[in-house]
Amino acid sequence: xxxxxxxxxxxxxxxxxxxxxxxxxxxLFLDTHPGNRKAMRYYKNQCEKLKxxxxxxxxxxEPLCITSPCNxxxxxxxxxxxxxxxx
Amino acid sequence: xWTYNKFLQYPIKIKEKDPRLARxxxxxxGGPDGELSASLRYLSQRFGMPDSxxxxxxxxxxxxELAHLEIVxxxxxxxxxxxxxxxxxxxxxxxxxxxYGVDVFPVSAAGxxxxxxxxxxxxxxxxxxxxxxxxxxxxxxVYEKLIDLCRDNVDVVDVLRYLRxxxxxxxxxxxxxxxxxxxxxxxxxxxxxxKEFTMPNKEIKIIEDKD
Ligand SMILES: [Fe+2]
Numbered sequence: 001x002x003x004x005x006x007x008x009x010x011x012x013x014x015x016x017x018x019x020x021x022x023x024x025x026x027x028l029f030l031d032t033h034p035g036n037r038k039a040m041r042y043y044k045n046q047c048e049k050l051k052x053x054x055x056x057x058x059x060x061x062e063p064l065c066i067t068s069p070c071n072x073x074x075x076x077x078x079x080x081x082x083x084x085x086x087x
Numbered sequence: 088x089w090t091y092n093k094f095l096q097y098p099i100k101i102k103e104k105d106p107r108l109a110r111x112x113x114x115x116x117g118g119p120d121g122e123l124s125a126s127l128r129y130l131s132q133r134f135g136m137p138d139s140x141x142x143x144x145x146x147x148x149x150x151x152e153l154a155h156l157e158i159v160x161x162x163x164x165x166x167x168x169x170x171x172x173x174x175x176x177x178x179x180x181x182x183x184x185x186x187y188g189v190d191v192f193p194v195s196a197a198g199x200x201x202x203x204x205x206x207x208x209x210x211x212x213x214x215x216x217x218x219x220x221x222x223x224x225x226x227x228x229v230y231e232k233l234i235d236l237c238r239d240n241v242d243v244v245d246v247l248r249y250l251r252x253x254x255x256x257x258x259x260x261x262x263x264x265x266x267x268x269x270x271x272x273x274x275x276x277x278x279x280x281x282k283e284f285t286m287p288n289k290e291i292k293i294i295e296d297k298d
Contacts, residue, residue, distance in 0.1 A: 017094055024096070024151060025256065031143045032263040064093045081093060082161040084100045 012057045016064070019050040089150070096154040097249045101165040101242045106178035108237050109166035110196065113183075115159045115233070115250070117193025117201035120225040122159050126152035128206035128222060135210045138271065144264045145219075148257050155250055160191045162246060216265040223258035227251055 001009070026043040033039060054064055062074035115121040129149030136142045167175075167189040175184050182198060193201035207218050230251035237243045 013094060014098070017096070017098065020092070020094075021096060024147075028144070028147050028151070028256070028260055031147060032140060032260055032267065062093075065090055067090060075093070078093070081095045082099075082157065082164050084161070084165055 009057075009061050012053060012060075016050065016053045016057060019046055019053060022046040023050060089153070095158055095161060096151070097158055097246060099158065099161045099165060099242075099246055101162070101240075103240055103242070104166055104168070104170050104174075105240060105243075106167045106170050106175055106180050108240060108243055109163045110178055110180055110183065111236055112159060112162050112166070112233060112243070112247075113191070113194060114196035115226070115229060116156065116163060116191060118195030118197075118199075118229070119205040120222065120229050121193075121195075121201075122152050122156035122226075123193050123201055124205040125149075125222060125226060126156055127203075128208075129219065131206070131208050132215045132219070135208070136215070137212055138268065140267050141212055141216065141264050144260055148260065151253070151257075155253065158246065158250065162243060163191045164189075166243070212268050213265070216261055216268065219261045220258060220265065223254045223261060227254040227258070230254065 023043065023046045026039055026046065029039050030036065030043060054068070058064060058068045058070040062071045062078045063069075066075065117123055126149050129145045129152065133142050133145035133149065136145060167180075170189070175181065175189075183192075183194070186192070195201075207215070209215055209218070230247050234244055234247050234251065237247060
């Protein structure tokens with residue numbers, strides 16, 4: 001992978017991580033504040049954004065979840081999250 | 088059910104390996120107030136909860152704790168992966184190394200293997216949620232001790248601070264859940280001591296009903 005592609009991959013994954021976290025946190029907030037419309041709007045926006053980001057990442061690089069058929073062989077080949085390697 | 092997301096909830100790239108830190112951080116993997124205890128506590132308690140808010144909160148926080156278990160395991164792994172036998176000896180890890188090598192095994196900092204008696208399920212929403220509130224505070228306190236002890240390793244401290252912060256958020260959500268139950272109890276919308284539920288033994292129930 002070129003340095004440029006590596007950088008893009010890393011940046012995209014960081015965006016996905018941030019977005020996923022925003023969903024985790026706002027969703028937990030909505031569990032106990034079901035009537036909060038601002039939180040609901042935020043949560044929905046983040047869900048849409050995550051889907052776009054994940055589709056892009058999985059098509060370009062590797063699957064993040066076994067429910068994505070893109071680049072299936074890289075599920076096994078790619079580095080695992082705990083390894084923290086540069087590839 | 089669960090499906091795995093192939094990324095960490097918080098990024099971890101430890102530049103300086105240090106098995107001495109792994110030796111204490113492991114407590115948040117398999118110690119009394121660690122993430123394994125947290126996840127199993129909440130995911131087990133959720134089955135007996137009487138209302139939809141507490142089921143959702145326990146399910147969702149229990150799920151997040153599994154992601155934290157992975158984060159702590161990753162810290163331990165990256166702090167010990169590929170270190171020399173000499174470093175392991177210097178870190179006082181000889182007993183751990185003898186039993187587990189540099190695998191990540193659920194034990195406390197004192198070397199006690201994980202035990203289910205760290206958690207409680209009382210089939211009582213108030214008792215359970217009070218336990219959960221205490222558990223979040225205890226986990227926060229442990230992270231603060233770890234932050235003190237790991238102060239020289241910025242990469243490690245950064246992750247520990249994140250985990251500490253999440254304990255505070257979880258405490259807040261559990262507190263709201265408990266308030267919600269108290270409110271519903273006052274309105275008699277749910278019954279904590281539902282004897283059909285908590286006392287399946289009919290004879291006891293009849294005696295109780297007589298008073
Ligand atoms: Fe927690």
